[in-house]
Amino acid sequence: MNAWKPLLLVTLTLGLLGALPLTSEGATRSKAAKRPAKVASPCLQPSGGTWSFGQAPTGCAPITNAKTLTDRYPQLVFDENRADEKRRYTVELHAYLREAADYYLAERRREIDPAEQSAFRKAVMALAHQESFWSHYRESRKDGAFKIMRGDANFAHGLLQVDERWHPKMTMNAQGEDLTAHLMYGLDMYFQGWEKAVKAPCVRKGNAEDRARAAYASYNGGGQKLCRWTNAKDRWAKNDAGFLAKWRGQNWQFLGAMEARRSSVDISCLVEGKRDCTNVIEMKVTKLSHIIQANAPRAEMGTAKELAFLSRAQRKQKLVS
Numbered sequence: 001m002n003a004w005k006p007l008l009l010v011t012l013t014l015g016l017l018g019a020l021p022l023t024s025e026g027a028t029r030s031k032a033a034k035r036p037a038k039v040a041s042p043c044l045q046p047s048g049g050t051w052s053f054g055q056a057p058t059g060c061a062p063i064t065n066a067k068t069l070t071d072r073y074p075q076l077v078f079d080e081n082r083a084d085e086k087r088r089y090t091v092e093l094h095a096y097l098r099e100a101a102d103y104y105l106a107e108r109r110r111e112i113d114p115a116e117q118s119a120f121r122k123a124v125m126a127l128a129h130q131e132s133f134w135s136h137y138r139e140s141r142k143d144g145a146f147k148i149m150r151g152d153a154n155f156a157h158g159l160l161q162v163d164e165r166w167h168p169k170m171t172m173n174a175q176g177e178d179l180t181a182h183l184m185y186g187l188d189m190y191f192q193g194w195e196k197a198v199k200a201p202c203v204r205k206g207n208a209e210d211r212a213r214a215a216y217a218s219y220n221g222g223g224q225k226l227c228r229w230t231n232a233k234d235r236w237a238k239n240d241a242g243f244l245a246k247w248r249g250q251n252w253q254f255l256g257a258m259e260a261r262r263s264s265v266d267i268s269c270l271v272e273g274k275r276d277c278t279n280v281i282e283m284k285v286t287k288l289s290h291i292i293q294a295n296a297p298r299a300e301m302g303t304a305k306e307l308a309f310l311s312r313a314q315r316k317q318k319l320v321s
Helices: 066-072 085-108 114-132 179-199 208-221 237-249 251-255 267-272 289-295 312-320
Strands: 008-010 017-019 077-079 137-139 146-151 286-288
Touching: 066 146, 077 085, 085 114, 085 179, 085 251, 085 267, 114 146, 114 179, 114 208, 114 237, 114 251, 179 208, 179 267, 208 237
Parallel strands: 077 137
Antiparallel strands: 008 286, 137 146
């Protein structure tokens, strides 16, 4: 089992994560989950719905005080009672996902290749579409209450459908409900496959579509499933076909989601826990791992192989320590 050190760590999940192809959603397993639960955590105040941008068949009341989240992400809550909400929400979330993808990749790369940046943006959009139809927060038409998206028989949570059977410390608490903490955690899992895909036998050199598909197969099926999409007989290959349709279709564009709009959320401020931004996360739910590791004993620093997955600041911190 290949262990890897994530770039962005939520406070309660500071250990290495290993890829384990045992579940259909986000199969990278947390050390905290020694064996999968057979029954999902309760869905409080459930509400129904349909698959559509910003909506999903199931929404559950949050553990977090809803006002905390609506104050932090006022433009990223889908209001089912609002006219033309699908277009408004999709445009807002597109800007958020684009800037989040750019921020994440910039922390992974010494220099940014414009072609890779464009492909990674598109892959993140397609991943969020495939997993949750861009659904995370919504105000329910059924009871007017604030909900967070759930799926996969209620085991999977939020935008990128992180599975509580393998990630309980990320999904079953207030940290897992925060959109930015949740997204960065999911991108760590996807990026693991994105890096490995370069050398996968099913990925043609320089082919962004192949790379995105292999990274999705790894995210969805586990680290050993990079080439699952080439095997039509695999029971989960239908998920890979679904991702490809989103990658090629880019249906969010039909709702006016374009590149020019700026996000209403200051992502770097939220991730880095700064105090001088509008949407500051008072809990500091996420921190860059190099900040967390700044005072770590030297014996805990990573190997040369691990350094390949670290950002500029992380490598500098490790090399001078």
